[in-house]
Amino acid sequence: MSLYVTELRRLAKRRLTRLLLVLLVLGLAGIATAFTFSSHKLSPAVVAEAQAKSDADYRQAVKEWERSIAECDAAAKRGEQTEERYGPDCGRQWQPQPEMFDPKWNLPYQFDFRSEYATFIGVFAGAVALFAFLVGASFVGAEWSTGGMMNLLLWRPRRLAVLGTKLAAVLTAVLGVSVLLGALWTVAFWLIGTYRGSTAKVTSGVWQSTAISGVRALALVLAVAAVAFGLASLGRHTAMALGVAVGLGVVSEIGIRIAVSMAGVRFGDRYVLSTYAMAWFEKQRKLIDYRSCDFVQGECTPKTMLVTWQHSAVVLGVGTALVLVAAFWTMRRRDIS
Numbered sequence: 001m002s003l004y005v006t007e008l009r010r011l012a013k014r015r016l017t018r019l020l021l022v023l024l025v026l027g028l029a030g031i032a033t034a035f036t037f038s039s040h041k042l043s044p045a046v047v048a049e050a051q052a053k054s055d056a057d058y059r060q061a062v063k064e065w066e067r068s069i070a071e072c073d074a075a076a077k078r079g080e081q082t083e084e085r086y087g088p089d090c091g092r093q094w095q096p097q098p099e100m101f102d103p104k105w106n107l108p109y110q111f112d113f114r115s116e117y118a119t120f121i122g123v124f125a126g127a128v129a130l131f132a133f134l135v136g137a138s139f140v141g142a143e144w145s146t147g148g149m150m151n152l153l154l155w156r157p158r159r160l161a162v163l164g165t166k167l168a169a170v171l172t173a174v175l176g177v178s179v180l181l182g183a184l185w186t187v188a189f190w191l192i193g194t195y196r197g198s199t200a201k202v203t204s205g206v207w208q209s210t211a212i213s214g215v216r217a218l219a220l221v222l223a224v225a226a227v228a229f230g231l232a233s234l235g236r237h238t239a240m241a242l243g244v245a246v247g248l249g250v251v252s253e254i255g256i257r258i259a260v261s262m263a264g265v266r267f268g269d270r271y272v273l274s275t276y277a278m279a280w281f282e283k284q285r286k287l288i289d290y291r292s293c294d295f296v297q298g299e300c301t302p303k304t305m306l307v308t309w310q311h312s313a314v315v316l317g318v319g320t321a322l323v324l325v326a327a328f329w330t331m332r333r334r335d336i337s
Contacts (some may be wrong), residue, residue, distance in 0.1 A: 003162070007169035016138050021177065024131045028181065031123065032188045039111035039196040050106035061096040111197030114206055117189055118213055122281050124185050125217035132174045132225035133245065139170055140229050141238030163331045167229050167324075174225045178218050186210070216280055216309070223320045230320075230327035248273065266291065267305045273315075280312035 011017055040046070072082045072090035082090060143166070193199040231241035252273045260268030267287045269275045279285035285307040293300035 003165045004169060007166050008172065011135075011139055011169050011173050014139070014142075017135055017173075020131050020134055024127060024177075025181070027127055028124065028185060032185070032192070035111070035189075036192050036196055038109060039192055040108040041196055042107060042110050042198075046107065047103070050103040053106040054101040054103040058096060058098055058101040061101070065091070065094065065096055111189075111192055113190060113193035113197065113199045114202050117186075117193075117210060118281075120185070120189055121210070121213045121217050124182060125220055125281070128174075128178050128181065128217075129221045129224040131177070132221050133228040133241070135174065136170045136225035136228035137232040137241035138238045139232075140166055141232035141236070141241065144233070144236035159331050160328055163233065163328060167226065170225055170229055171222055174222060175218070178221050182214055182218070186214075213281065220277070220280060220316070223316055227320055227323050230323035233327040234323075234330055264291065266303075270305065270307060275307055276312040276315045279307040280309050280316065284308045 068086060069090045069092060072086040075082050075086075076090070087094065140163075190199065228241045228245075231244050232238050234240060235243075252271075256271050257268065260271060265271075266289045269287050275285055275287070287305040287307060289303045289305070292303040
């Protein structure tokens with residue numbers, strides 16, 4: 001039996017892998033189920049009810065306006081000051097208009113697959129990325145901390161081949177889980193749109209855009225798994241990857257933001273890792289420098305900076321490559337005992 005198949009089986013049989021997979025499935029199913037009940041099909045009866053509510057609100061507002069004018073006129077006849085309370089001319093210029101009562105405001109929320117599903121691809125990617133990080137880090141981290149790696153190298157002394165095979169097994173497993181659950185996730189929200197929302201104007205172009213977003217999400221998930229695997233291998237422990245992840249989150253999302261804000265650095269978010277993750281999903285991310293304007297002097301258009309998915313590909317790709325290169329280099333040089 002090949003080492004690759006053996007590693008796949010070992011990964012699949014690990015209790016932590018199975019537990020994380022169950023939690024991932026339950027979490028995604030919970031999100032989809034909760035969202036199913038929050039979306040409502042806008043039937044003709046529901047639209048008519050919203051229109052009737054808007055018409056009633058308009059009539060009530062007109063009655064209140066007329067009552068207010070009558071009270072103001074009566075107070076004026078008594079010689080009272082009315083402008084401060086009712087406004088000039090007793091507020092006659094503030095007559096409610098029908099367009100102020102849009103029936104859409106009375107409609108319940110309806111999920112629109114065409115315009116909203118891209119957001120849920122990001123939700124899915126975030127959940128699967130967490131699963132991939134924990135699986136990737138714990139798989140090789142446990143091997144180092146328990147001595148399993150040393151025992152494996154006794155009969156498979158090719159270090160780089162062993163580490164590469166383990167990485168390939170992790171990435172294959174994460175890829176398989178992502179594709180399978182991603183397909184189910186798409187079907188689930190298509191059904192929500194069909195029976196509890198709207199699937200109008202979903203053309204072939206929309207499906208192509210959805211597929212591209214899915215590929216981006218998949219690439220990010222695989223990168224997260226690879227980075228977690230590399231960090232755990234570098235530190236010979238799962239805690240190494242977890243520690244770096246927490247540290248990076250604190251430094252990037254809190255420390256750097258505070259530092260660039262205090263230093264007055266323009267477009268400080270370009271130094272934050274999450275900016276590139278968002279740009280990767282959204283194709284581009286616009287950063288706005290509000291400090292470039294003095295609004296006291298009047299209208300001003302702040303300067304902007306565009307972070308594209310190409311920038312994100314370079315940053316995330318280089319980061320992933322550096323971690324993997326370091327992991328394989330230390331694997332080749334370090335003392336295994």
